[in-house]
Amino acid sequence: MERLQKVIAHAGVASRRKAEKMITEGKVTVNGKVVKELGTKVSPNDDVEVEGVPLTKEAPVYYLLYKPRGVISSVKDDKGRKVVTDYLPDVEERIFPIGRLDFDTSGILLLTNDGEFANLLMHPSHEVDKVYIVKTKGIPEDEQLKRFKKGVTIEGETFKAVHTKVLSADAKKNSAIIQVILHEGKNRQIRKMFEGLGYPVDKLKRERYGSLTLQGLNAGDYRPLKPHEIKQLRQMAEENVK
Known part of the structure; x- marks a missing residue:
């Protein structure tokens, strides 16, 4: 059994804090019933929906993208501009960027569907170079x-x-x-x-x-992170978060 907000965050729908807000606003249902209590725990067998959309129980995935200049660090843009997920068309999971790079900035951007991992890396005290x-x-x-x-x-x-x-x-x-x-x-x-x-x-x-570089990639290229790279990033962040 895990807390509802943690399950939502892990599914990549929102950060844990935003998931808590969605719960208290009545936007989350468990087995067809609206749940507003933050202490609610659910099991893998429970059906959870956020704003009417069922949580997909996806396996976590992790990617490194060489973001080009002139691209939005988002999964969609209301002005029709190119977004980072446009460069990963073959990825079926609902991924999102960890943090962001400005529109005019290029370089390493990580994407995942693992909200807990993303929140760990974005913690202000994680101290990853x-x-x-x-x-x-x-x-x-x-x-x-x-x-x-x-x-x-x-x-x-x-x-x-x-x-x-x-x-x-x-x-x-x-x-x-x-x-x-x-x-x-x-x-x-x-x-x-x-x-x-x-x-x-x-x-x-x-x-x-961290230890990740752009070696072997051109702007717009991406690759999955290797298991040892994911483990190393997680360890670096966990060691430094106060």
Whole structure:
């Protein structure tokens, strides 16, 4: 027997918090009856529906996508733009992205139907390294970049980087290539950090997530995660979540 909200989250329908809200709002039925109690437990034999849609008892799947630029990190878009799941047409399970990459950002994006795994990785304290390569307009000084480690506050929100390093600089083109390592992943974080210093981001790519890289993939390619990769990610996140 498992808590109803956990079962809903594990099915990939919503985060556990959102699942709890759906339950209290009367959007969930168990064996045809509306259930609003958060302490409700269900077994694999119970029929659970969320907003009239039965939960499919899918086996968990895990994928790595090399997200191209100009793609929405979502499963649908009301403006008809391309979304990340368009690149995995052969996957039958109801998968969704773990976190997001901005529309103009390329690189590693993980997708799954395992809501519990996704919530674990997105926990703010999981401390899995996410490595980005940034091309800036202008060449920041090392001392300026060191501010990122202490944290910079922009519009009332504080952003931090674990590590920054200038990989190369082109004085003629007035641009730099910089490596940035994050643990957190706030909306447009890197772009806001560099714009706050006066160096707009020209290109941005996430090239590593934990021990996962883009090796052997071109933009738009995807592959299933290997069992040891899933285990390693789970262990990294569980070790660091407070």
